[in-house]
Amino acid sequence: MHPLFLADTMVKLLAGVPLTLELTFISVGLGACLAVLLAVLRASVAIGAWLVRLYVFALRGTPLLLQIFLIYYGLGQFAFVRHGLLWPFLRQPFWCAILALTLNTAAYGSEIIRGGLQSVPPGAIEAARVSGMSGILLYRRIILPLAIRQALPAYGNELVAMVKATSLASIVTLMEISGIAYAIISETYRALEVFICAGALYLLINFLLSRAVAALEAWLTPHLRRAGA
């Protein structure tokens, strides 16, 4: 292990960090919105619950790698997709990866949010109803704020899992951290050093993100801290 080679590799891999973060944040952001919709749908109407369960079953039960392949290689087979409005996006590997990651994390996320929804005390909902709240207002002001606070720690896990999942995007030619790592290895055949560097970068990113989630949690849940703390 040559220190100069390690340093050089690190610099090259750092160039992939923005793409790794873009893939993570865009897909977790969109996926979380979708997850809330799915969880609310699952909690409200019977047919919705059934469809969401099917969705979660399919997306959690198959490998993400396969989902990326299906979207990247599969969608283009359909003429209506090639001639559709979204083709300028779907022809690009970046948006295919985003789509796969989003749909995948939404399935896990909806289960996390569902747990959060179930933890909302019925009394808090009843108090909101008796003050005249219902529908979207009730969700927006009372149910979701309580559910999301409850779901946050588990969602932190999902975020970390997604950072690691973005490495699969290298399979469809995206040069994020892992993509660059494969490229360096194919030039140098020094797999050990390169993978150690890549691993260290993922570790660092996840460390920082975990701290950020913990800070967000502390900020959103002052009521769970001890008085005066």
Place this chain on the structure above:
Amino acid sequence: MTAAVAVRDLHKRFGTLEVLRGVSLEAAEGEVISIIGASGSGKSTLLRCIPLLEVPDSGEIEIGGEAIRLRHRNGHAEPADRGQVNRIRSTLGFVFQSFNLWAHMTVLQNVIEAPVHVQKRPRAEAVAEAEAILEKVGLADKRDSYPAHLSGGQQQRTAIARALAMRPRALLFDEPTSALDPELVGEVLRVIRGLAEEGRTMLIVTHEMAFAAEVSNRAIFLDAGRIGEQGPPGQIFADPVTERCRAFVMRHLNR
């Protein structure tokens, strides 16, 4: 004069259990009514029917002369117009046994939530009014605390403040002191007594017989889903006519 709250011939069953079997009552403006009875007699269900937290199987509910429209579908009663229910609910104040504060909001945020988001009043006005109410219930210094950091008595006083902030036509109390440690009951009763003295219309489901005797204009003894006896507290608590009411009151006064 129209009654502040009126219910007529309410019936409610849960499965095979008939909890309310034809209860009627009218609360005039400014009247304080205490509702007593053994557990299972239907007193909480009666109170919860007024803002439609339970939908009665049959009967009528009128708030300030406006009847809540109900309809029947597939053998179930349901509100005909949810908008009307929400509007009527926002003219009542309901205080729960277990406080039911919103844990993610401070005391002040709990109090201004419905005025701002349901009644659409200007925030500054709602805050000013909330501060005055918190002052009145003795929680001015707790406005920025979270419910989890308050004692049960303080939480219940916050819940009362939250109900008052709706500028309610009537206040409904569902066993407001039953979840409290004995030494915290007094502070909550003091607040409720103050409200009675202001001439507010109140219906109070309670097990605090001495308190009920003191604050109410009328007491209603519910017995197995029907009004067993009602009258001025002097009669109900000191000299009830029916044997069942007498037995109930004796049991509770001697505790």
